Amino acid sequence: MTSHLHSLTEFVSSVVPRLNFTTEALPDNLRPYHDLLFAYMDIIDGMWTPQSEPIVPEDLFSALQGVTGGAKYEIGVQQDAEEVLSDLINSLNDGFNAMVPTIPSDSFVNLFKVHFINQNKCTVCSSIVPHRESSIILWLSLFKSSRIVSLEELLRLSYTSEQVIEDVACDSCHVRHNAVSQTIIVDPLPAFLLIGLKRFEWSKETTCRRKVSTKVSIPSNLSLTTNGLYELSGLILHHGTRMYSGHYTAQFFNDKSWINANDDQLEILPNIVEQQSQDAYIIAYKRVY
Numbered sequence: 001m002t003s004h005l006h007s008l009t010e011f012v013s014s015v016v017p018r019l020n021f022t023t024e025a026l027p028d029n030l031r032p033y034h035d036l037l038f039a040y041m042d043i044i045d046g047m048w049t050p051q052s053e054p055i056v057p058e059d060l061f062s063a064l065q066g067v068t069g070g071a072k073y074e075i076g077v078q079q080d081a082e083e084v085l086s087d088l089i090n091s092l093n094d095g096f097n098a099m100v101p102t103i104p105s106d107s108f109v110n111l112f113k114v115h116f117i118n119q120n121k122c123t124v125c126s127s128i129v130p131h132r133e134s135s136i137i138l139w140l141s142l143f144k145s146s147r148i149v150s151l152e153e154l155l156r157l158s159y160t161s162e163q164v165i166e167d168v169a170c171d172s173c174h175v176r177h178n179a180v181s182q183t184i185i186v187d188p189l190p191a192f193l194l195i196g197l198k199r200f201e202w203s204k205e206t207t208c209r210r211k212v213s214t215k216v217s218i219p220s221n222l223s224l225t226t227n228g229l230y231e232l233s234g235l236i237l238h239h240g241t242r243m244y245s246g247h248y249t250a251q252f253f254n255d256k257s258w259i260n261a262n263d264d265q266l267e268i269l270p271n272i273v274e275q276q277s278q279d280a281y282i283i284a285y286k287r288v289y
């Protein structure tokens with residue numbers, strides 16, 4: 001098993017609530033979803049029950065492969081943690097939609113979905129064209145820097161600041177001009193906020209994605225808008241310099257303390273007030289109010 005499988009399941013189990021459901025007579029086309037949901041529940045139950053043996057998420061990932069198809073999730077194939085996390089959340093959501101008609105459609109994915117409005121203002125006719133978008137991971141641009149950059153600063157740069165986009169076709173005056181673009185996070189805010197740092201930039205010289213190792217300070221409490229206060233609950237860290245190699249570990253908060261998970265090695269961490277990390281890749285917050 002590659003390291004990200006361990007890290008991701010430890011991480012997901014720490015941020016996602018256990019949902020209950022029952023199954024009756026099952027048509028064949030729902031069998032893969034059934035297997036995925038049960039494998040997922042087994043992981044959640046196992047992780048929060050004291051026991052001596054570490055849990056290997058083999059069943060979960062063979063079930064995920066059964067739903068997504070192909071050979072993506074075979075043992076020994078390295079994937080990007082973000083891709084696996086998105087596949088897992090979307091597949092579980094499809095499973096809950098298909099298997100649990102008693103809960104509203106998309107209940108699972110909506111736990112994570114962050115909504116934003118992207119608006120381009122034409123610099124000639126001043127018309128504003130808003131686009132409503134949503135994503136299960138809030139991606140933040142990252143830049144190379146020798147100083148420590150705060151997560152709030154990166155949030156402002158990506159989701160409040162105005163940026164000039166060159167040569168955009170204007171829907172109103174029909175002329176190509178520069179536009180001023182701004183993306184703003186809007187309600188409803190998700191129960192669980194997943195923030196992704198764009199650590200991997202394309203390098204022409206090496207024709208692969210290289211890592212931006214800027215140190216980012218990650219606060220234990222984060223205000224997303226004036227409405228939403230979030231509490232840090234987990235991190236996925238990528239160790240190494242390239243996207244499709246390296247090693248993933250996870251840190252997450254259980255009832256009492258912070259735990260570092262490195263494959264099947266778990267260790268208790270001292271209480272973390274503010275993390276500073278050059279390896280933090282995906283950061284999870286739980287909404288407090």
Ligand SMILES: [Zn+2]
Pocket residue numbers: 122123124125126127170171172173174175
């Ligand atoms: Zn215009």
